[in-house]
Amino acid sequence: MDYRYVLRQLGVLFVVLGASMVFSLAWAVGDYVRGNPKEMPAIIAFLSGMAICLVLGGAAYAFGKTSRTGLGRREALLLVGVSWLAGAGLAGLPFYFWAKLQTSLDHVSPFSQYVNCYFETMSGLTTTGASILTNIEACPPAILFWRAFTHWLGGLGIIVLFVAVFPALGVGGKRLFRIESPGPTPEGVRPKIRETARALWLIYLLLTLIEASSLRLCGMSWFEALSHTFATLATGGFSTRNASIGAYDSVAIEGVIIFFMILAGVNFGLYYQIAQGRLTNVLKDRELRVYLGIIAVASCIIIASLYGRTVMTTEENHVGPSLGTAVRYGLFQTVSLQTTTGFCTAEFDHWPFIAKCTLLILMFIGGSGGSTGGGIKVVRIIMAAKIIWAELEKVFRPNVIRPIRVGRAPIDPDLRLATLVYVCIILFLFAAGTILIMLCQEFGKPIDIDTAATAAAATLNNIGPGLAEVRATANYGFFSAPAKIVMSLLMVLGRLEVYAVFVLFMPRFWRSE
């Protein structure tokens, strides 16, 4: 293992992370200049955070070394795993410093405990959106801007950004991208990784500009429009309001956000293909069709189950019963949970069993491979279903060998096994996470199994809200510190598709070959 090369790359990453705080700092300064004295602690917090990132990053860079052989597979895995685990530690510093410095709140900010800052930042960088904040609106805009910005950074992957911006990685970058990019086969994102990554970055930026402008037109301030755009495109879910999107009570805003959530859950490789003019490829894409089909079917089930009932919004108003209400709130929550965004307009914990159950299944399905969405991914669900069906048929027709395809691409036996292994690991982590969270709470506030299970599902699949005590209008603040660490680990395991984190715990990974 070439530790010093990994250290050098980590150094670069930390410097970039520190530098990216400049936007939030600028926001804080601007706000302060415009007459908001509450931003002063935030200014100091960002300056301190940046200083620490730059010093640590610079030191790591200086102490590290370039490698003649480039980035090896194990080095790439180590870099990815550590960059998220340590990155969340550094990116959480502004929250911590701000909480210690601020004097304007009438309560102690949850951020004054470092474990809360770590949880919140990990939730941001992994685009989960689970929050420990009880009163989001008590935080100054610059802090909330940074919180949303961690989504954006995590969104397409800070490492993809990294690959696009710093071409120094060379051939190793391809391996890195392979690990980083969510989903098993980001079709069309294979050749010339550096150019592709740059194109993806531009697409991401373009979508950001379009959505932010649209939200601005719908009546949000630029601050709110940008923050919610970051959270939408990254399928994150952090809002600047306590009542999430429900606070705006605007059909236009909800419509824009539904549209962009759906876009964010699509394989970004398809946008790259559109940019290259290969539109027919995109329209024929099997995963895209199934993804849209699932949204359509699930929406119908949920809307039907809500029909004739009143819906409680996240503002705790009871609306309806009417078909309009059922469609409006049902569709929003379906898209939000399927794409693993986690924005809320209604308290779905009060919905009928069939609706909650459908939402929970959607949480495990998640977005498309190669999107910013979490979950198991639609393409893997398609593959797993086909593999299982083929195995069942093999029982009575052992000699018929049928190739399994997704679209035109046949799936080789290695990928079949890997797909099922992945599904099993996710279900295992879900069960293990639930048990660990329950056990961690034995020494804290007791919780029921619904809370533990949906908290595990919502963090592992990078959604945010769950049911019961972690429902849409609640938050994760009450959990004990060990439970928060377990959930942070679930978030990063889900986001990095297990492998890059799991291998760090295998003794053989660390042994020299």
Add this chain to the structure above:
Amino acid sequence: MDYRYVLRQLGVLFVVLGASMVFSLAWAVGDYVRGNPKEMPAIIAFLSGMAICLVLGGAAYAFGKTSRTGLGRREALLLVGVSWLAGAGLAGLPFYFWAKLQTSLDHVSPFSQYVNCYFETMSGLTTTGASILTNIEACPPAILFWRAFTHWLGGLGIIVLFVAVFPALGVGGKRLFRIESPGPTPEGVRPKIRETARALWLIYLLLTLIEASSLRLCGMSWFEALSHTFATLATGGFSTRNASIGAYDSVAIEGVIIFFMILAGVNFGLYYQIAQGRLTNVLKDRELRVYLGIIAVASCIIIASLYGRTVMTTEENHVGPSLGTAVRYGLFQTVSLQTTTGFCTAEFDHWPFIAKCTLLILMFIGGSGGSTGGGIKVVRIIMAAKIIWAELEKVFRPNVIRPIRVGRAPIDPDLRLATLVYVCIILFLFAAGTILIMLCQEFGKPIDIDTAATAAAATLNNIGPGLAEVRATANYGFFSAPAKIVMSLLMVLGRLEVYAVFVLFMPRFWRSE
């Protein structure tokens, strides 16, 4: 598909089933002669049941045909699936007739609803042990004897018995056995299937005689000793007492039953090997070691969690706290649930979370392959763990190909995929079963998710008792008829290891080749 050959074999099966009622009939007659007038309805019930079985079976045999080609794969699958689904329907008739005829109860017997008879018999034949009876002791001995006997019939598989007793099946028998015998590779049970099946049947009979005599020596009557032996060796769990084994409050009886439950959860192929003098093979068996290891570790966890607490027995007495109590009740429930028997001496629904959680995990692990136990099976758990570990290692060492072995036998890629597919299907059925049970209860007594989930787990894995509303001291009587049908299906799916039942729902299975 050669339907008429399948019909002929089904006919033979129904005749055997009817004939097997003769023991219960004899018991009823004996009891009646000794002066128990309550047995008269049972006598009539058994006679009617036998008559129907013999007439139906005879008609099917007469209308069916022998086949020149022997039993094909699809015919074998159809025969296995239908024999359990229809067998439970016929074997439940004595319960139904008895309930309609009896006049001695002060309440309406649950058996007067046919769906309850079907559920109870399916639970018996699949060696599950989930009961719809609230007051077991209100039934006359002959009815309870038949109830326990369905376990024994199901135990090693009525089809294995079938293969041993009726050699007419010829080469097809091997295929049948392959499907019927639980577990993927019953080592040593391969050559000369007919002789092996007969040997297994003798071993089963021998174990029955030894356990029944032991229980008789411990103070049970022959009726109780035989009934509990049937339930133990089949890992069933039906008792003749409302409080299950806890009713006897006897350490000796519990000890004997623990010992034989452990034996029943072992691959019966190993006993065949012992009979052939290959003891060293048996001692080296990987699955056996892991199986015993799991029991040991799980017992320690559960005993530790019970230490210092009082335990409520199934007689609803509070005993302890003492180390002795923790060991006695902890060990019994661990072995009972790991082997998927489902006998109870204590109400484990009141135990601490860690104990309940361990028991639930054991329910999914289950017994060894080739045993009468249910669950996923120890050998599959070993394989799945090794496959997943190897896949993780492949991420950073893609070029190292390590053969995966259980004991000395390497696992080929086909079996790897099949193993993971099986695990995924079981988890899928567990989730689907839970949801369906919840939905079926929307129109009946509302239940919580703990009840639905553990009811699904306890029926799918062929255990019997679960938690909450289906805890040790409760029963399945309150469920709505649709929920009972769902659970009957889960039982047969779990018992036949999915395939033989699942394929019946695939359109391609029915199409001629």
